Amino acid sequence: MSPAPQGVSLRGVEKRFGNVTAVAAVDLDVRPGELMVLVGPSGCGKSTLLRLIAGLEEASAGEVWIGGRHVDDVAPGDRDVAMVFQSYALYPHMTVARNLGFGLRVRGAGRDEITARVGEVATVLGLTELLSRRPGQLSGGQRQRVALGRAMVRDPGVFLFDEPLSNLDAGLRLRTRDEIAALHQRLGTTMVFVTHDQVEALSLGQRVAVMDRGRLQQVGTPHEIYRIPANLFVAGFVGSPPINRLRLARDRDERGGRLRAARDAGASGHGGQGRLAGGPFRFAGKWPFDEATLGVRPEDLAVAVPGASRADFEATIVRVEALGSEQRLHLDGPADAAWVARAPPAMRVTSGDAVGVSVAWERTHLFGPDGGRLGAAPSPIRPLRAS
Amino acid sequence: MLDRAGRAALLTLACAAMAAPFLWMAATSLMGQLEVFSSGRVLPAVPLWSNYPEALTAQPFARYFLNSLVFATAVVTGQVATATAAGYAFARIDFPGRDRVFMLFLSTMMVPVVIVLIPRFLMIDAIGWIDSYQGLVSTELVSVWGIFLMRQYFRTVPRDLEDAARVDGAGPFRVFWSVALPLAKPAVATLALFAFIDAWKNLLWPLLVTRSMEMRVVEVGIAAFHSTYEINWPYQMAAGVVAVLPIALLFLFTQRYFVRGIQLEGIR
Numbered sequence: 030m031s032p033a034p035q036g037v038s039l040r041g042v043e044k045r046f047g048n049v050t051a052v053a054a055v056d057l058d059v060r061p062g063e064l065m066v067l068v069g070p071s072g073c074g075k076s077t078l079l080r081l082i083a084g085l086e087e088a089s090a091g092e093v094w095i096g097g098r099h100v101d102d103v104a105p106g107d108r109d110v111a112m113v114f115q116s117y118a119l120y121p122h123m124t125v126a127r128n129l130g131f132g133l134r135v136r137g138a139g140r141d142e143i144t145a146r147v148g149e150v151a152t153v154l155g156l157t158e159l160l161s162r163r164p165g166q167l168s169g170g171q172r173q174r175v176a177l178g179r180a181m182v183r184d185p186g187v188f189l190f191d192e193p194l195s196n197l198d199a200g201l202r203l204r205t206r207d208e209i210a211a212l213h214q215r216l217g218t219t220m221v222f223v224t225h226d227q228v229e230a231l232s233l234g235q236r237v238a239v240m241d242r243g244r245l246q247q248v249g250t251p252h253e254i255y256r257i258p259a260n261l262f263v264a265g266f267v268g269s270p271p272i273n274r275l276r277l278a279r280d281r282d283e284r285g286g287r288l289r290a291a292r293d294a295g296a297s298g299h300g301g302q303g304r305l306a307g308g309p310f311r312f313a314g315k316w317p318f319d320e321a322t323l324g325v326r327p328e329d330l331a332v333a334v335p336g337a338s339r340a341d342f343e344a345t346i347v348r349v350e351a352l353g354s355e356q357r358l359h360l361d362g363p364a365d366a367a368w369v370a371r372a373p374p375a376m377r378v379t380s381g382d383a384v385g386v387s388v389a390w391e392r393t394h395l396f397g398p399d400g401g402r403l404g405a406a407p408s409p410i411r412p413l414r415a416s
Numbered sequence: 417m418l419d420r421a422g423r424a425a426l427l428t429l430a431c432a433a434m435a436a437p438f439l440w441m442a443a444t445s446l447m448g449q450l451e452v453f454s455s456g457r458v459l460p461a462v463p464l465w466s467n468y469p470e471a472l473t474a475q476p477f478a479r480y481f482l483n484s485l486v487f488a489t490a491v492v493t494g495q496v497a498t499a500t501a502a503g504y505a506f507a508r509i510d511f512p513g514r515d516r517v518f519m520l521f522l523s524t525m526m527v528p529v530v531i532v533l534i535p536r537f538l539m540i541d542a543i544g545w546i547d548s549y550q551g552l553v554s555t556e557l558v559s560v561w562g563i564f565l566m567r568q569y570f571r572t573v574p575r576d577l578e579d580a581a582r583v584d585g586a587g588p589f590r591v592f593w594s595v596a597l598p599l600a601k602p603a604v605a606t607l608a609l610f611a612f613i614d615a616w617k618n619l620l621w622p623l624l625v626t627r628s629m630e631m632r633v634v635e636v637g638i639a640a641f642h643s644t645y646e647i648n649w650p651y652q653m654a655a656g657v658v659a660v661l662p663i664a665l666l667f668l669f670t671q672r673y674f675v676r677g678i679q680l681e682g683i684r
Contacts, residue, residue, distance in 0.1 A: 085579050106585030118576035122598045131594075132584035179584070 034062040034219040035096030035109060035186030037082055042091035044077050044243075051077040053243040054091070059187075061096075064213045064220045066234030068227055070266065074243040075223045076115075079189050082221060083112050096186055106135070108187075111180035115192040117172045119164035125175050126151075126160040132183045150178045170201045177212075190222040194229065206233055227267045231255065239263050256392070261400035264324045270357060270369045272394070273330070275323040321403065324394035330370035331387045332358055332378070340385030344368065346378055360386065438660070445471075445653035452649045464650065471651035472658065476629060480637035487552055487622065487633055488615035494557030495611040496604055502558075503566025504592050508578070518567070521560050530620070537624050547627045556615065562607045569603035570596055606673045613663055634659045 037059040044052040052074040059065045067075040080086040082093060084105035093100050100108050111132070119128050127134075129150060130143040138146075151157045154174045164172055173193060180188055190209070194202045210233055213220055224230055230237050231251040239246045239254060239262075247259035258264035264272045333340060342363050350357035356376060360368040370386065372378065393408040418426065444452055446463040472478075505511075506518045536555045537546075545551030573596055581591045597604075619635040626632055632640065638655050667674060 080579075083579075083583055085582065104587075105579075105582045106587075110583065112580065112583045114576045114580060116574060116576045118574070118580035120577060120580075120595060122601075131581070131586075135581075135585040135590060135594075179580075183584075 033186070034217055036061040036063075036094075037187055037219065037221065038092075038094040039078070039082070040092040040094070042078070042081055042093060043089045044074070044081060044086055045089045050243050052081065055243075055245050057238060057245060057248065059219060059221055061219055062217045064210075064222065064233065064235045066222045066224060066230040066237045067240060068224055068230035068234075068237055068266075069240035069246075071225060073240040075225075075240050076191055078240070079112075079191050079221060079223050082108075082187070083110055083189050084108050085112075109185055110187045110189055111183055111185035112189040112191065113176045113180050113193045115195055117164075117176040117193075117196075119172055119175055119179070121164050124161050124163055125156060125167070128164065128175055129156075129160075129178050129182050132179065136183075146182055150182045153181070154178045169197055170205070173197060173201075173205060177209075181212075181216075186219065188218055188220040190220065192223055192225065194224070195226075202229075209233065228269065231267065239266060241266070257402070257405070258324075258394060259402055261322055261324070261396040264394055264396070268326060270327050273325045273327065273368045275325070275366055276320060277323055278320045320398055322396045322400075324396060325368075325388055326392065327357070327369045328371045329389040329392045330368060331389070332360075332370050332372050332376070332384045333387070334385065339387045341388045342386055344384055344386050346380055346382045346384060348380055349378060358384075360384070362386065441653045441656055441660075445650055445657050447650050449648055449650060467650045467654045468658070471654040474651060475637055475640070475655075477634070477637060477655065477658070479630060480632050480634045483552075483631060484616055484633040484635070486549060487556075487618075488612045490549070490553040491556045491615040492608045492611045494553065495559045495562045496608055498558045499562030499566045499607055500597060500600065500604060501592075502563045503568075504570050504596055506563065506567040507570035508596070509588070521563060525560050525564075533620065533624060536621070540625055546625060547631050549631075551625050552622060552631070552633075556618075556621070559607075559611060562611065565607055566600065566603055569600050573599050602673070602676065605670070606676050609666065609670055609673050612666070616663060 037057075039055050039057045042052060042055045042057075043050065055078060057065075057078075067078060069075045077086060081088050082095070084093075084100065084103065088101060095108055095110065120131065123131065126147055129147045130138075133143045133146060147160070148157070151160055154177060156171070156174055156178055159167060159171060159175070164175065167175065173196075176193065193209075194205055197205060206229060209220075209222070222230075222233060224233075231254065234251060236248060237251055237254045238248045241262050247254060247263045249257070249259075254263060254267055258267065258272075261274075265274070344360040344362040346358050347361050347367075348359040350359075351374070353374065355374055356372045356378070358370045358372050358378065360370060362368050368386070378384065391408055395403040395408060397403050440458075443459050445467055446465065447457070447460040447467075448464055451457060451460060506514060506521075540546055540551045540555065545554065577595055577599070578591050581595045586594060617635060618633075619639060622633045622636050623639065626636060629640075638652065638659060
């Protein structure tokens with residue numbers, strides 16, 4: 030029988046390696062039974078945070094709580110956690126059966142109990158035929174399952190996963206991801222899952238914590254992370270293709286909440302003076318900054334034939350990526366800004382076509398000079414002509 | 417660059433140069449006492465196999481072999497125990513001054529063995545262990561080269577494996593014993609092999625620290641044999657052949673560890 034799932038709380042947790050701060054003042058609550066995904070680019074501190082929870086690293090400051098127990102001075106083996114490593118970390122000199130039973134053996138469990146428990150887990154994961162093999166004789170997927178089994182066999186209160194799918198090929202990764210989600214549903218155990226893959230994070234996590242440079246950027250449901258990104262980093266990191274960005278500057282000619290496309294408008298713009306058709310923009314509320322960034326997800330741009338009504342600007346198609354289920358259109362817009370839009374697979378377009386592009390303004394995002402989000406959803410920005 | 421035939425010729429020449437003394441020793445061990453000095457003679461006219469039992473009973477070689485075996489086994493056990501434990505500590509345990517202490521250890525490798533012979537002898541004499549197994553063995557139980565070898569090897573063991581064991585509930589000793597040490601078997605085998613050979617062919621220290629015939633090891637026995645039967649070369653060579661046999665057999669069965677050890681000798 031599985032024990033009650035344990036919550037995990039981090040209070041002002043920091044980890045420094047010499048002069049380098051790997052994790053900076055992280056406050057995070059993982060609810061009992063929740064599947065929380067930590068996601069971020071390489072070197073953002075997510076794996077270090079996981080190791081701090083496991084007790085494999087000692088926090089430089091702050092506190093780690095597991096199941097309501099302060100565990101900073103508790104050895105990794107006594108924290109009621111189990112971990113699946115990116116490398117799987119299977120003991121190469123032991124058979125699969127001994128790998129699975131190692132944790133129980135260390136804890137002084139009896140031979141019968143170990144055999145029974147190992148057999149049970151092996152059955153669940155389809156490892157029964159492999160029990161007498163060594164890790165070197167297993168495929169990547171089989172090793173992954175053994176690593177999972179080694180974590181399951183002890184019935185821990187918290188599962189920790191450190192990028193366990195990154196060594197698998199694409200198909201197997203997808204299948205194993207589903208298996209982990211199913212396992213979570215079945216066991217109801219708390220899981221903290223680290224990945225650098227934002228698709229994996231959004232598809233697996235009940236909540237997602239996005240990290241960058243050792244700091245938590247946002248914690249929320251996949252929908253919140255994608256639809257209401259807390260800052261420019263989250264908006265840019267989550268989503269593929271990435272969010273379109275347009276730098277905006279205060280319109281000097283007008284007082285109040287008016288903006289127009291900046292001289293160097295797009296991420297790959299070339300400094301044209303142009304404006305978005307229908308600009309300048311109106312910002313609802315008092316506008317405190319000289320410049321800002323407009324973020325538009327590729328699916329929030331609708332492409333139509335030129336001259337169609339409601340088009341916000343006209344652009345030229347530079348490249349078409351036909352992906353089967355959709356098309357990605359690379360556009361050259363006003364102010365030399367480069368945009369990427371999603372289009373239905375049946376839409377007949379080719380490179381060089383001129384198109385009209387309309388923006389789903391209520392789903393756009395506006396970020397201040399420090400990258401922080403301005404205003405809640407729906408977006409406070411509209412083209413002035415709309416008023 | 418040499419072509420294939422040139423390399424083969426060079427290697428054959430080198431092999432012949434290496435093997436010649438051994439073959440000469442074996443041939444001489446089967447010659448008559450005067451035949452050794454007859455000019456131009458390389459192989460015995462009639463092999464005198466009786467040289468072997470006569471040589472080996474002229475002195476208590478059975479006892480010498482036993483002593484060598486006890487000495488070498490104790491040295492191997494001691495060096496493996498100390499080198500694995502210390503090597504692991506230097507590789508994995510964070511303690512203040514660890515790297516400085518390690519450098520200090522390494523620096524002792526630059527001190528020639530003969531320089532510390534006298535201090536070692538005086539120490540053993542002071543505690544009354546001259547001419548005893550404990551005197552013979554005790555100062556040979558730690559090998560700095562062995563510690564270095566094991567440290568380097570333990571550093572190559574993936575840290576994830578040890579972390580996994582820690583999360584599984586293993587304490588530091590259990591991690592060492594159940595995970596790190598079994599994975600270091602190839603290095604332990606190399607260390608054990610070289611420790612055995614070093615002990616087996618060690619002459620100087622056993623010569624200093626033993627006095628009675630009961631405590632002599634083979635190498636000392638052959639040296640003593642040399643002075644007693646100085647002119648009897650066939651006897652001496654027969655004893656030499658028998659003394660070399662254990663090492664030759666070891667080589668036959670453990671060639672790959674020898675090769676690994678010789679590669680590591682480069683950093684010794």
